[in-house]
Amino acid sequence: MSINRFTLQLDEIKAAYAAEPNPTVAVRLERIGRIEKMLAANEEKICKVLAADFGTRHSIESRLLEFQMVYQACKHVRKHLKEWMKPQLVSTPAFLGSSHAWTQMQSMGVVGIMSPWNYPVQLALVPAIAAFAAGNRVWLKPSERSSRTSGFLATLIQEYFHPIEFCVTVGGTEVAESFAALPFDHLFFTGSSNIGKRVMRAAADHLTPITLELGGKSPAIVDPSAKMNDAAASIIYGKLVNGGQTCIAPDYAIVHSSVSETFIQELQNAAQEQFANPEEFTGAIDEHQLARWHQLVKDAVNRGAKAIPLLSPAGNLGLAFMPVALLNVSEDALVMQEEVFGPILPIATINDLDSIIRYINEGPKPLALYWFGKEKKVMQRILNETRSGGVTINDTLLHAAIEDLPFGGIGGSGMGAYHGRAGFDAFSHRKSVLEVRGFLGLKFLGGTKLARPPYRKGVERLLRWLK
Structure with a gap:
């Protein structure tokens, strides 16, 4: 056409x-x-x-x-x-x-x-x-x-x-x-x-x-005060639903090093519980998408990352791509530079709040941000000191399901x-309309009449009154 x-x-x-x-x-x-x-x-x-x-x-x-x-x-x-x-x-x-x-x-x-x-x-x-x-x-x-x-x-x-x-x-x-x-x-x-x-x-x-x-790189921040199994279950759902092909999917997770091993184990438990049936795991939209996922993982591993399968191979041998978490990912890896848009979860270990906030703010502004924890002061700092299109606290995706909440990005994640x-x-x-009427019913005092030239003492008095 x-x-x-x-x-x-x-x-x-x-x-x-x-x-x-x-x-x-x-x-x-x-x-x-x-x-x-x-x-x-x-x-x-x-x-x-x-x-x-x-x-x-x-x-x-x-x-x-x-x-x-x-x-x-x-x-x-x-x-x-x-x-x-x-x-x-x-x-x-x-x-x-x-x-x-x-x-x-x-x-x-x-x-x-x-x-x-x-x-x-x-x-x-x-x-x-x-x-x-x-x-x-x-x-x-x-x-x-x-x-x-x-x-x-x-x-x-x-x-x-x-x-x-x-x-x-x-x-x-x-x-x-x-x-x-x-x-x-x-x-x-x-x-x-x-x-x-x-x-x-x-x-x-x-x-x-x-x-x-x-879209963009939407972080899921897991505070040490969070209940790890609940946080992992929410992040797995947000990451793997629709095969990870969701603009507000958690793109990567940030955890404290002291809980990283527990968190990974809970991720695997949650993935197995939710997505063990291959018929309930959405596939890649096409071969190009599938090849891109394999390339992201290969590139990260070649740069020193450790790949951890999220699902047990038993019962999932038919999957064209096995969902995976990535540890020790180099910052120059493609998976950290591009929006993942697939069942791959890079995990960064950052131990202090200032560094977490700085890490997020140094990158493009994300479409979504997720925070898990119980410490209200920490939550308020995350809300006040980071910029993102929207936030869900102690879960994923759900802010987009509330009709009274505007849905949209900021900066590189969108406008409007x-x-x-x-x-x-x-x-x-939104059209602005003004219907001009006289002052106290006197038409000669209405609108712009008192301000029109020639400029005499009346206009001077008007200026003093308007102050």
């Missing part, structure tokens, strides 16, 4: 938006309801195409981490949309007398969404729900790496929506580049930092507002946020 065809298609969607720039609450909720019905009617089929893309992916994992997030977003919007859409009164200074000021939320137009392959349903539909809630039209470009799911999702959306409401375009790198270069009213991208930079450059040509949901009200705000323009 050529860029000219893309442009014509965008013009058609923009024309449809211009004919209905302020859809009612009922229209917005009806569109969101169609997404919900579409998903509910096709859960089993979508689970099958997801499993086909990943090689192995349990239906419960898909229902829990993909579908439930979509249903939750729909439910939250239904409950709060009327309130979000209400104009908000603001106070006016005394010199404006009885003038009236407020902000009102206004839709932007056509929102472009570029969704990734790791959660190809959730990360396509949850931003679309937020965009519809704000009154926009949506054009989706799903990832080509999850080609079966992307293609099936495109077919479903075409069945439930007119393309001038919710349009989908599938394709590879060339299509994605053309898509990112279109003059959307807002562009929403979820993916890697490297691709995010390219998307941002393309959007800059049209000064398109952009939201970037990226969504989920709940934050998503509605991200795809809306």
